[in-house]
Amino acid sequence: MVTWLVRRLRALRHGAALDRAFDAEVRFHLEMQAEKHVGRGLSPEAAWQQSVKDFGPMAKYTEETRDARGVSWFEELAQDVRYGLRTLLKSPGFAAVAILTLGLGIGANTAIFSVINGVLLKPLPYDNGDRLVLIRQSAPLASQQDVGVSIKELYEYREQLASFDGLVEFHQMNFDLLRRGDPDRVATGVVSPNFFDVLGIQPVLGRTFIAEDDREGAEAVLVLGHAYWQTRFGGDPSIVGQVFEMNNRPHTVVGVLPAVPHYPNEVDVYMPTSACPFRSAAERQIETNRRAFAALRVFGLLKPGAAPESAAVEVATVGDRFRQDHPSVYRPDSGFQARTAGVLEELTTNARPMLLILLGTTGLVLLIACANVANLTLARMLRRDRELAMRTALGAGRWRLVRQLLTESTLVSVIGGIVGLVCAWATIDLLATFVERFTPRTGEIGIEPRVLLFTLGVSMLTGLVFGTLPAISSRVDLVSALKAGSKGSGEAPARRRLQGALIVAQVAVSVVLLVGAGLLLLSFFRLQSVDPGYRADRVMSAEIFGNFTRYPNAETLRRFYLDVLDRLEGAPGVTSAAITNSVPLAGLQPGQTNFQIEGRVYDNPDLAPTADVRVASPAYFDTLGIPLLRGRAFSALDHDEAEPVVVINESVARYWDGRDPIGSRVSADNGQTWLTIVGMVGDVRQFGLDREAVAQVYVPLAQNRGGLAGRVLVRMSGDPASATALIREAVHAVDADMPIENVRTLDEIRATYLAAPRLTALLLSVFAVLALIVTVTGITGVIATSVSQRTQEFGVRMALGASRESVLVMVLRQGFTLVAAGLGLGIAAALVLGRVLQSYLYNTTTTDPITFAVVAVAFLMAGILACLGPAWRATTVDPMTALRAD
């Protein structure tokens, strides 16, 4: 076998040498035979003729011998590749443009595919990934897409669901981890002890949690996330067994997780549920408040063989039962429901449609690139007709020629693929940071074997696609091609029609892309210019969540906040400062609190008004520039012993049907305490620029019963960046150990919020402009070829008295016809395809007439520009030279 292979490879490598050796062998044979005949008395000439006759048909045996070497197709391929490379080197301009065009197209596809591979295609790196589902609750009629599961609800799911091997919970808390006196604010995942067993995650060091860790009075333990272990402890292998202080208790590290994506959030450390003081406190009230601690994510492991569909039905049934048994908790008008969701789907649900749209876009860009290179190749074919005719005359079969042309095109596309791979490799990190806004799986994006295979496949396919059209049009009329002038065969109407069709298709596809990009851009600008109801300029925000062991109740925490506020208000450059739990666009979700209006009776108490309740210190409205419409804002007089007051926004005021709400009283605790409305402020779109403002009730910081305000806002008279140091000084002057997090200006927060739509629009625009450029150069190329072929015709026309203007118009009309046809097709296609963008558009329809008009006008102008050069050249034809030529 090995010798066979060696022989074949040698035969391949030495194909030409073997041919020469065969010639020598045959010559020896003929000479020997001739000598023999001479010996019998023939003349040397007759002897030679006789020996050639004895030998038989030479060409036949030569060919058969070559075939017997058994590698001829391979040899021919090698020949084709060599020949193709030579041909490409002879026209470096064509080669460069073709390779670059395809490289960009293939590169874009490779980059997007590598993201899709990492995010959507790769299975979750959990052992039980395929049996894992999430239990999701929502109240769509109250526009709450995600209603967290409460402790009581989880216990009832555990009791009532039969399809699952285990139901585990997760919630996130931020705690201070003290290591050698150095406070470190850590994102902590609080989980059931069998959480990691259910997910199927094995620790890389130590162990994960066991049931004993969750017992009352058990020693507090921690499991570290891989990234945190690496960044903070340098991957220290002796970390297991080390003790840290957390929540005033020693916590022992028992294990380290592998580098897997965390769900739903990336956290630093994990602790079992019994170690979370908040959850433990809430657990004591679950019999009186079944929605206590409704912040859990619940994962279920399907029993082996359990059908996901029946599990989904089971979960939905339990959800329905909740609603029927407790109508005052799950209000009928909220549409409360429970369902299951695949973990992979949940991880990628935001990214999936966007990635598929991008893949579609890059696919279209590649199609345009293919059409363009096909067109270039066709134009080149016109000049190569004579070469091909010559080769046909010399005995090359038609199939052989087609194969030669396909080899050349595949060569171009594979080199383009390599260029594309480099492009993809260079941009993949950028793309990953973009996708990070949609999914936590970006860590798994990379150029992997599957991506390489994809690129190779796309490259080969590309070569076939753009090579086939020119190749099948290579049916050469021998005689006319050889007779035709040096410019190549003038007559190739079928080919010219093909070129025209390719241009029309390119224009159509580009129009679709441009319309898509235009719609997204328009929507983005509209979103950006929405009046949010507050002023974001020159305001700095920071998060200071008090360590609850040091500030055990609302009272101590409030005193801390008021102290900080005092210091900030006196600081230089500070216009106003506020403490709140409401930072616009910071990613918060609206809550729903039922309240009553004094003096009104509701037949159905479930239909009472609801509002989102936020905490605000006196200067909050000034700091954010929220206009006070009626009454007054809070003041220092609204302290905890004064009459309880609230400020409402316009959306709440509609419950008063145009009457003045100031002075009315409302209650959120069934009339135990009544709060007087003292002011009304403007609506703020704080949960999303694309979401209508919700009904909002503000409670003064000093009268807030809960403790968690946590955010400080500072409006500066100058650069808000200078507030960073002021906030740190003020906070640390009150408590030197208080961590300060997420120090960002409101403009930055707003920019982060807008980043996803902006990047999507930008990315699509880049691709669309790429498509436009490729298409315009394509138009120029085709018109230029056509003009150079018709030089004689123009010469004759002008000799016969046609004006330069009429020639110009003639060429322009040719280009215009193609562009107009493509435009018509493209607009029709965009009207249909645009619908996939609907969910990404704000206040913009997919048939937005302005966008379509702008794209159409832009394309017509680009088309005319593309034709101007060649058209001008047509008018400069000197009739005499043109007629004399050839």
Place this chain on the structure above:
Amino acid sequence: MDLLHGTLDLLILKTLALGPMHGWGIAQRIQQISEDALRVNQGSLYPALQRLETAGWLDSEWGASERNRQAKFYRLTRAGQKQLREESAQWARMTTAVGKILAHEG
């Protein structure tokens, strides 16, 4: 008389069993031994030689011929010897069978 399909290979192997030989020599030997009964285009030898070499039954090497000229010599390989034995046996079986049938008819 034309050559039966496939017999050329057998004849080449048999000829080379006597010793290494170049293409022309093989042609001469076959004609001599068969007393010119087998008429065959000498050129048809070469595809056959290439086929046998590709199959691994022959080796070839350039060397000096009788009159000190460069010629390509073919030599039977071990696999070629085995092949020759098998093909000879098969040939013998076949001719015997055909001979029996003919004798019976006669």
